[in-house]
Amino acid sequence: MIYLVYAFIASISSVIGGLLPIYTRLKHIRTNYLIGFAAGVLISTALFVMLPEGLLASDQILTPFAFGFFSLYLIEKSVMIHACKETECDVHTKGWVGMIGLGLESMLDGIAIAVGYITEPALGLIIAFAVAVHELPVGFCTSIIMIRSNYDRKNTLIALFLTSFLTVVGALIAGFFPQEYFGPILAFTAGTFIYIGASDLLPQAHERVDWIVVVSVICGAVIVPLMERILGT
Secondary structure: OHHHHHHHHHHHHHHHHHHHHHHOOOOOOOOHHHHHHHHHHHHHHHHHHHHHHHHHHOOOOHHHHHHHHHHHHHHHHHOOOOOOEOOEOOOOOOOHHHHHHHHHHHHHHHHHHHHHHHHOHHHHHHHHHHHHHHHHHHHHHHHHHHHHOOOOHHHHHHHHHHHHHHHHHHHHHHOOOOHHHHHHHHHHHHHHHHHHHHHHHHHHHOOOOOHHHHHHHHHHHHHHHHHHHHHOO
16 A cells, blocks of 8 residues: 555655754744745646546535535634744734644645545555645644744644654545546545645745746646656556
């Protein structure tokens, strides 16, 4: 089950991002460029890879796509913490409550990786790449938020590892799904990718007017079709 390896690598990306502000001096770096690149990758993956594959598997993708978009919107506005602009994080809730939303998102990422791989191995690789790129700044900001919520290093690490490795749990669960549901699942996850990329990451990346951010977004968007061509999907 190669998709479990992909999910594990994606979860490691989140852990690496989370360890940076804990064990290094990288607490005040600008994350705009990385967030912009991640936004481009997520949106491009949803539009050019997941939705077309979902349409091939099922003609019922519009409702799952919309449900994915708006369900993540409701979750994020209720409990989720997400990427922050630089080191200032505007969050609705902090600490362990916010971890619920991050854990759920990680599980959805794992499900998407597994379903994508079972549908088409190259698709699973592309989705895993998109998740890994996105999770690096999310892990970074998760640790920053926990630390600023006055949690000690031990509890911050526990939260980071739990939310990160739920990606693997999601991939394990997806292995039991009937394949007739793969199309709607891909569409649902595409909706979450569009929401995260367009409604969350892009505004955060563009908090400051900077053309390098624009270039980062375009590079992220272009790299996905290039991967498709290289992998022959």
